[in-house]
Amino acid sequence: MRDAQQNRLEQYRDDLKGNPAMERRIRGLPAAGNDPMAAVCQYVLAPALGEFTLWLLYHTLKSGKQRLYFLARDGYLMSRAALLFCETLQLPLVCRYLSCSRYSLRIPFFHLDQGAALDAICRGGTHVTLDQILARAGLTEQERRLVAGELSLPWKAGDVIPYAKLQEVRRRLQQCERFLDAMNCHSRDAMPGLAGYLQQEGLLEEVPDAIVDSGWVGSMQMALNEVLASMGRTKPLEGYYWGLYALPPGADRGAYHCYDFAPDHGLTPKIFFNNCLFEAIFTAPHGMTTGYRRMGEQYLPHYGLSDAHRNAFVHRLERLMMPYIERLADETRETGLQPEAIARDRETIQRLLARFMTTPSKAEVECFGSLPFSDDVLEGGEQPLAAPLTEKELAENHLFHKLFALSGKIKKPVRESAWYEGSVVRCGKHIRYHLWQYTLYKWIRYSKKQMQTRRGKRRDRKHD
Template sequence: MFDAWGPSRYETIMYGNIREKTMAARLSGISRAIRISHEPRLPGQSAVFDVACGLAGPLVYFYVWWLLRFAMEKGIRRIYFLARDGHIFMKAAHELISVWKLDIEARYLYCSRESLLLPSYENTGDFEHHWITWGYASSISIAEICRRLGLTIEEIRPFLANGGLSSYASCPERPIAREDRPNLNGLLKDESLARLIREKGEPLFETALSYLEQEKLFDGVPYLIADTGWRGTSQYALSALMHKGGRRPPGGLTGNYLGLNRDVHRFGNDSLHAYLFDWRFTPRDYRLYYFICFEMLFSADHGRTFGYQELDGVIVPLLADFPAEQIKSLTAIHHQKVSEYARMAAEGIPFGAFDDSFAEVSRMLSRAFICSPTAEEAEVYGEWPIASEMGEGDFQAMAPPMGFCRFVSCAIGSDRIRGFWPQASLVRGNQSLLCRVYNRFLDLAVLDWYRRWVLRY
């Protein structure tokens, strides 16, 4: 019990690396005060409180503070936090806006790639081709493509026959072979197929556009959108949807994200900004590359948005079931502690005191969790269910225990685990030394080459 009263590793990182020492003491002290508060805890929840108070709380606080500063400087008066990762950001924003008395509105936009991409479809360009065919480790099936396009196997069967892909009609769940990719690319350029997709998506387009209008995206108030980020797919789809409906702002959309990957999708004159990393302009930091860790930390307490419908004159989001009951309590802890941290920090620190060193501190905190999870963190968070495709039809544990042989098999590309978090898997498999070796490997400049030529994705 008394050991828990000392600083955690996350609090030590904050205290030692925030430049202004009074602020460092305050922010790390808030984390510690919330962590050791006297609350009933179930077995295994100590790690969750450590992560919620020492990592999620400060990381969300720093990001949302950066976001609010950007908005105020640019004259933006509304922020739309995109579902689902934006839910926890919005809660923190409400706390900061209230305490700091800022003239800005924080709203939540129910959306997802699934709810935006098909309604925004007009023709198959590079962006559309990417979301239609993307699959983990370059694997995709005709069945999954049909799900993304809202088509049945019967509707796509004639196109498969004409495109040299008829063998997949009888086994649509089979991954499309690499040698058949050229035929798939030709099929997706067929104007008859594009016409069918537009016809099927037209009712979805009308309802989605009405939802955006209902949520005041067209009322003239300057706004930006915010989310975890990675490739900007949702922002592109929003812009494309507005463009299709003739409602896109002439100046484009502005998106501010936790992080952006190298291959970002940008529609027209849209702008995208990032807080934690922006690998369009800097080398990839592979110690931060496991995006599922951030998505897990910022999980919402509701299921994904898969569409919209009109109900009594109001457009309401259609939500899938929450993916797993066992993580509801963990998600609730994250949300509660993040909000509590934001409120307590804002009460003692003025809005204008933002320090640019926060970004590097945020990266250090994130690397500690991703690359060096404790045994308890790896056990609790390694069982978190994740899905690799946007329809979320393939939930599995994000970091199953992994021994030496399984790790080597994955490393050479013969055994592929979707979305896996290798450091936590190795810790769960009692391979801590191998975990340290793997982290050293992440620092080498050959990793891009390794992904391209060995793993081939």
């Protein structure tokens, strides 16, 4: 174990070569020893958090922003780092943590656009059940039971519904008056709380502001802008992200700012990055925002179930990462925000993250692979981040199997993993082969998406 951990640290030190400043900061921290979590925090996660925050502060100040809203829950640790930097560097920025979620932003609007509501409720995922679909609409347990009885679908509440059958579910829901009445009732009830909370947090004030989030598709920015426009805000929010794979239809590309990769560039970082792992790590020590309630003159967010293990994990992450952030803040106070250094450090961060995310050690998978993860808008039904897959199940996630599955010639993979690379290491058989196959799959997938995005931009320019 000790030799394996020392070899892993040497690999990270190799990735740091050419960046003496970052290497010096890490070397000045207490030794991680045989603790894989401490090592990953020191060599990968803390530098990533620190350098992203410096990039964020430099560009938001340059654009004249005065207030930043860090979106729950991915923005929790980002906000903690930003607050420390702003205090140390005495920056003229106000940093606020905004409690919201896709669920808390969408529910209040369901009664205004039934078609869009049904699209959101019946979207695909890794583990979609009928009970989960009805819960997405805000229905209570009793309402879900009554609606399920009226739908007469061939699945029980907890059965996984095949992706190809989701449109049938959508059609049945559209014809079910009990469901539509319940959904619209909960939606109308949710709107005053959301509007009151957003106004309370200053999002209707005429202050140059922006949101900060991990990213991926930018749907939260679009949803917030729709809510705020209905409340009278005239200037759309801009957003700053770690990375974006795509943008919502009709989005203004100039309002979405990316650190690591964007829809039209950053192919290599996309291939050697795992957004599910990033999201499972950069989270908050509280449950998902499910709505808002008024307490006297104040609006408070309501959180879902809190997980004690996750909360303890996040608090330990923060304790392990903040010493690096403090050292970086002290150095930056002397040198100032330097765009050349920020760009150089980003390349180092990409190497470190690629090693951790796509070729993890066995100890790292044991430490991070058991984190609960779900890609659904609601909590519940979480699976281990690195699901324990057999060799057959790993092979079903290879390029050619997935291509044939898309064509309908063979079945879609029965089981998938949010952190496939971690599952490969956990399985322990033919590791290099499976990782190579998955890298090839991601290269094809993201190359195709990137080319489609660029073609779309060229078409838009021709029409302008």
